[in-house]
Amino acid sequence: MRHSRSSISINLLLCLFLLSPQAFADSNAVTDSAFLFHTCSSLQNYTANTPYASNLKQAFYQLASNAPPSGFGLSSVGDDIQSQVNALALCRGDVSPADCKNCIDTASNEIQQQCPNSKGASIWYDFCLLKYSNTKFFGKIDNGVRLYMWNVQKAENPATFNEQVKNLLSGLVEKVEATPKLYVIGEQGIEGPSNKLYGLVQCTRDLSGAACKKCLSDAVAELPNCCDAKIGGRVIGGSCNFRYEIYPIVDAQK
Incomplete structure (x- = not known):
């Protein structure tokens, strides 16, 4: 299983794009x-x-x-x-x-x-x-960078899988505003050999709960562009990130 990096808008004002795909070794070990x-x-x-x-x-x-x-x-x-x-x-x-x-x-x-x-x-x-x-950025949503990563393997039933991913992540986003760490993990059962889908959402804690929710909601809206039918994926930004996989992402999910 491998991860790849998509085209990334480094600075939206400069319209600078990196098009060099880079493979990331995938490991189930959370110590890496x-x-x-x-x-x-x-x-x-x-x-x-x-x-x-x-x-x-x-x-x-x-x-x-x-x-x-x-x-x-x-x-x-x-x-x-x-x-x-x-x-x-x-x-x-x-x-x-x-x-x-x-x-x-x-x-x-x-x-x-x-x-x-x-x-x-x-x-x-x-x-x-x-x-x-050198400028004060605390408390502001950072949209300057958005990194896409995905598993190259596709789900057998893309439409159903996409809906399950969206439902899991959207549910986690709804919970994050009320958490002190602005960090939520979760899982849900799915059809197929893996049986489960695991998710994680997190924000930097200089954001308010409402700003965190907005940041993550905007990131989850990128699912079709990032991870359409991919069995694992993540969107990473300067203020928030999400990830989903068909294996546990963190120790607490094992």
Whole structure:
């Protein structure tokens, strides 16, 4: 079983598209924090040994220290608007504090390699999301990036399967607004050899419950474009994501 990456709108204002499909190894093991994608989201750069560079380092340190216990953290470092860094880290709802910290540490190092001196960037792993910017983005739905991934295998009964996927994810979206972590997993029985369909929805916790629901509802509306009749798929953005599979996604579903 493999996953592929679709065309991705990196920045809707720039109309920049990546068309290089990349295969992702599929593993049922939930201990694998695989790299998914990154984007350098700012056209502005900073230089080494400046206040912005120092503030970015401090923001990463704060996130690695403060986010793991709850799986989410915000950091805003610097009083001067010109050098202020705003950063966010989110770990998948089932990930342990130790794995969360490891993922944030890895992401902090990798994003500086992938986007050297950029004043804004985001990076996604299976276990975590890390993003930062020189502008205040907290509380706003981030539609700058939308990543599609899907299983290349198709369901035997596409119409029925599509409806089951939509029903599962829509049901999870309805529940997410009332959850403290803005994270919900679920499952439902289906016909076929797998017998069950598993789903996950999650938002960054700087969003309100209503904004989270809107972000996920818009993402689920992308199902026909992303994952038509595919037995597994996900849509990942800067503020929310969903995933469904015919096998358990997280330990709690085993």
